[in-house]
Amino acid sequence: MKDIIVCSPKSLPPDLLMRAARTAVEINPHNHPPIEHLTRIIPDFQLTPQRIALLTKKYWGIGGVRLTVSFLDNPPSDLRKRILQHMNAWSKTANVKFVETKSKGQVRIARDQTGYWSYLGTDILHIPLREQTMNLQEFTMNIPESEYHRVVRHETGHTLGFPHEHMRKQLVDKIDPEKAIAYFEETQGWSEEEVRAQVLTPIEESSLRGTAPDPKSIMCYQIPGELTKDGKPIIGGKDIDGSDYAFAATIYPKKQSTTPMKAKAATGSRR
Numbered sequence: 578m579k580d581i582i583v584c585s586p587k588s589l590p591p592d593l594l595m596r597a598a599r600t601a602v603e604i605n606p607h608n609h610p611p612i613e614h615l616t617r618i619i620p621d622f623q624l625t626p627q628r629i630a631l632l633t634k635k636y637w638g639i640g641g642v643r644l645t646v647s648f649l650d651n652p653p654s655d656l657r658k659r660i661l662q663h664m665n666a667w668s669k670t671a672n673v674k675f676v677e678t679k680s681k682g683q684v685r686i687a688r689d690q691t692g693y694w695s696y697l698g699t700d701i702l703h704i705p706l707r708e709q710t711m712n713l714q715e716f717t718m719n720i721p722e723s724e725y726h727r728v729v730r731h732e733t734g735h736t737l738g739f740p741h742e743h744m745r746k747q748l749v750d751k752i753d754p755e756k757a758i759a760y761f762e763e764t765q766g767w768s769e770e771e772v773r774a775q776v777l778t779p780i781e782e783s784s785l786r787g788t789a790p791d792p793k794s795i796m797c798y799q800i801p802g803e804l805t806k807d808g809k810p811i812i813g814g815k816d817i818d819g820s821d822y823a824f825a826a827t828i829y830p831k832k833q834s835t836t837p838m839k840a841k842a843a844t845g846s847r848r
């Protein structure tokens with residue numbers, strides 16, 4: 578059976594964490610973690626600057642997101658167009674727009690590294706211009722449309738600052754904790770505690786969004802087979818679903834109509 582490539586989370590090197598956290602809060606003050614809430618629910622919470630930086634979200638500003646996109650490995654124009662089209666799928670409900678540029682874009686895509694990944698939101702501003710911020714390994718026009726939905730839209734979600742949605746307990750139970758801790762320590766430099774919080778904590782205990790967890794979310798964690806007890810990968814959501822679109826709309830709201838009634842009617846008549 579062909580090995581299915583899943584998303585490998587990508588975070589900045591430790592020496593950039595603090596600077597990137599400052600950038601994130603400058604761009605969107607809501608990115609700052611809710612310190613008071615955290616010290617209340619975690620009694621021995623250590624309030625180090627490092628810890629605060631790790632918990633800082635990476636959303637773009639709420640006034641609307643317009644990001645330029647360039648390609649580092651000169652793909653044909655039909656491929657570039659197709660990728661852009663799927664990136665802009667998020668604009669159905671959110672005030673976001675990806676625009677191709679011939680010069681160095683804020684989002685830089687290449688296909689030469691292993692796996693599918695993207696840095697998170699405003700973190701992409703701290704990646705050297707010669708490096709990609711998103712990797713779509715060996716993506717060509719021959720890749721099935723379903724993979725564009727599953728992969729390009731998921732990685733674009735990361736570029737918009739959306740983290741992985743936590744998983745249901747039955748999915749977390751499939752992960753081998755020791756393998757996961759070793760894997761993320763090696764690939765991300767995460768401590769055991771971080772891996773437990775990021776990967777091994779099921780949604781019943783904590784949901785990132787503070788809303789009902791959605792296992793079909795396009796941002797559901799994708800886990801390679803080498804980390805699961807049965808060796809099978811966890812694929813996650815296959816496309817942006819209703820709750821993803823609703824979530825994106827709350828983070829990046831489109832211009833509101835003058836009255837709530839009008840806004841409601843406009844939403845109902847779409848598509």
Ligand SMILES: [Zn+2]
Nearest residue numbers: 584585586741
């Ligand atoms: Zn991912």
